[in-house]
Amino acid sequence: MDKENFRFYIKVRTALNIQAIAIHDELRTVFGDDAPSFLTVARWAQCFHEDREDIQDEERSGRSVAEIIPENTEQVRNIVVDDPYVTTEELQGQTGLSYGTVHRILSDHLKLRKVTARYVPKQLTDSQRSERVQICKENLSRFEDGSWRLCDVVTGDESWFFHQQTGQKASNAAWVTKEDPPPTIVRRDKFAPKTLFRIFFKSTVCGIGKQMFQEFDKLIRLYLTIPITTATSERAFSALNRVKNTLRSSMTQSCLNHCLLVHIYKEKLDKIDPNQIMSTFVSSNEQRQALLGLMF
Numbered sequence: 390m391d392k393e394n395f396r397f398y399i400k401v402r403t404a405l406n407i408q409a410i411a412i413h414d415e416l417r418t419v420f421g422d423d424a425p426s427f428l429t430v431a432r433w434a435q436c437f438h439e440d441r442e443d444i445q446d447e448e449r450s451g452r453s454v455a456e457i458i459p460e461n462t463e464q465v466r467n468i469v470v471d472d473p474y475v476t477t478e479e480l481q482g483q484t485g486l487s488y489g490t491v492h493r494i495l496s497d498h499l500k501l502r503k504v505t506a507r508y509v510p511k512q513l514t515d516s517q518r519s520e521r522v523q524i525c526k527e528n529l530s531r532f533e534d535g536s537w538r539l540c541d542v543v544t545g546d547e548s549w550f551f552h553q554q555t556g557q558k559a560s561n562a563a564w565v566t567k568e569d570p571p572p573t574i575v576r577r578d579k580f581a582p583k584t585l586f587r588i589f590f591k592s593t594v595c596g597i598g599k600q601m602f603q604e605f606d607k608l609i610r611l612y613l614t615i616p617i618t619t620a621t622s623e624r625a626f627s628a629l630n631r632v633k634n635t636l637r638s639s640m641t642q643s644c645l646n647h648c649l650l651v652h653i654y655k656e657k658l659d660k661i662d663p664n665q666i667m668s669t670f671v672s673s674n675e676q677r678q679a680l681l682g683l684m685f
Contacts, residue, residue: 391445395425395447398416464484465494465495477495522585625653628649631652632649
């Protein structure tokens with residue numbers, strides 16, 4: 390039942406001098422949650438009491454939805470093709486359409502979204518990309534047949550050192566009296582004299598290189614264990630508030646660590662058989678076996 394039928398029923402019942410609350414109860418009894426609200430029934434009943442005959446909605450003022458027409462859509466498309474960096478405000482000024490109409494044309498009709506450009510170190514050509522792929526394939530094949538080792542890698546780093554060093558903001562702070570003006574420091578010119586310092590390193594002894602890359606492997610493993618989000622840490626702190634309460638204020642650090650591990654990883658603990666743990670605990674000591682051997 391659509392809204393016009395509801396309004397027609399309200400109009401007929403109102404003509405029979407039925408109160409709005411009674412009409413609303415009748416509609417709720419028949420249609421349940423699909424029935425209009427009491428405020429809607431009361432508003433239309435009042436309109437029909439004032440001799441309104443039409444059950445249709447009155448025309449509303451404002452912009453027409455007909456602004457989204459093929460001509461406007463094509464106009465926005467042409468502007469975006471000519472200048473992909475144009476903003477919605479600029480499109481609004483060039484087309485004379487409203488902000489919401491321009492946004493609907495871009496997102497709903499043209500299926501466009503604005504993405505920030507990603508900075509790249511260099512703009513490589515197709516030949517340069519092909520050459521880099523070829524070098525990587527050669528290195529991979531040499532590594533697989535054993536002719537290429539990690540200790541053969543030549544590493545390097547470079548840095549520019551200015552001839553005149555300017556201290557950081559904290560180091561430039563100075564004590565002055567209230568009457569004295571603050572000190573000033575001339576900003577270093579970007580064309581100031583500087584020297585490029587570059588270092589290359591290659592391990593000639595494979596043992597040293599192997600030891601160096603073992604430490605690098607440890608560093609990578611430590612980095613990979615860092616959680617991407619803080620959700621795990623937040624859950625651990627929440628568990629700490631539940632375990633370390635006022636009734637357990639005298640708990641030692643070791644006991645607290647063990648209780649937190651049990652509480653945080655309770656899903657894994659549920660998979661462990663407690664009878665096996667108790668059997669291992671009893672079998673590890675002869676006195677326990679003599680005392681509890683019959684039980685386990």
